[in-house]
Amino acid sequence: MALSDVGSTNAFALECARAGEPGGLWITACRQSLGRGRRGRTWVSEEGNLYASLLVIDPAPVTRIGTLPLVAAIAVYRTLKPFFAATPQALAIKWPNDILVDGRKINGILLESEMLTGGGLAVVIGCGINCRHHPDNPAYPTTDLADCGIDVAPENLFPRLAAAMADALAQWNRGGGFFSIREEWLRAARGVREPVTVNLMEGQIRGVFEDIDADGYLCLSVGGELKRISAGDLFFAQATGTRS
Template sequence: MHEETVGSTNAEAFKAAREGDPGRLWVTAAMQNAGRGRRGRTWVSERGNLYASLLLIDPCEPARMGELPMVCCVALAEAVEAATGRLGWVSLKWPNDLLIEGAKISGILLESEQLPDGRMAIAAGFGVNCNHHPDNAHYVTTDFAALGYRIAPSDLFVHLAGAVSRCLTQWSGGKGFDEIRSAWLKRCVGIGAPVTVRLPDREIDGIFASLDAQGRLLLETSSGTMTISAGDVFFPPAPGRNEEKI
């Protein structure tokens, strides 16, 4: 379903779930007035970009829920490349950031809610910068228009819906996660390089070694290998720069 203005498409998806929707429902909006990103950050949601959420009901066993962000990330990368006709143009930064020419062009937010009847509802929210981008203090950002592409949110959504459907089928509730993980790693930036991982309570420096079988980051530190399920990854400053905002 499409709305002109909503608080957030994820919130609308959860509302549908509470009302009994069986899932696989897409909610899109021209604008959000209460959009949010990971860790409660505000997601700027002006008209002209894509805002879409997919409602999933009990998509997998609870232990495999952590794989879904990677499924969504691979699907969005495929959708962006199909819309632009630029295969291999998109790179991925753990856990689910899409980068084009080193700049972030999208946000993905997955949220869950236990429904009164015991079902688990997942809202997978996608925000893609089609015509404008925020001046973000945390990351360098861009949009398709700034890169020379005119892509309507509705056209990108067609590619996104198809790619998500294909990737969910490939993933098959976790049975095909090895293929998803391999597709993610082919686009990955930063493996083998020094990174800083920002957690809610601290920062950890180390070498981004790889991903484990569940898609968690393996960080080589001076005290051994750490397995990290969630965090923000930052690369060291480039020569001549005070701060790296990728």
């Protein structure tokens, strides 16, 4: 379903779920007036970028839903990879699902879920890709495809995203195929075996990024102890003392 202006494609998709939509529905919009990022942050939603949300119903057992954000990351990574065929090293994934181009964030992924009154779990996979604009945020360096010398309209990028998402979800196979997704994610990831800082709701933790486990958790080595982290904002250590 293609919309012009909407508050939030994620919120609209959840409304469709409450109304009985069986799932498999994509919502796209030219512009969002109430776009959201992780932890309730505002997501800048100017016209010219891609804003799309996929509604799925009961996509996997609840114990496996936690790996879905990494599946979404792989789908967006695969969508963008052909545009960087000449410089594949420019692309990397930052845990859990940010795609970086030369260290600058080019997308936003937000998953939201809701138990429906009639039973079933509605999950929305919201994906924003910066095609022509990017926010100015010193804490999180950003970019867009046009800034990278790539001219692609959001309506032309969307079919690539939809196909990549379908392939990644099929490979994930309701969580049973996460092993192969995890392997691909780790090959594309930035920061593995390196010192990182993770900002949590309750504070900050520093350690070495060791792995991603079978539940999609970040495994951080802190003083010889392995800690599992389900959610947070990751920053890379830099020689200059800056973070990205």
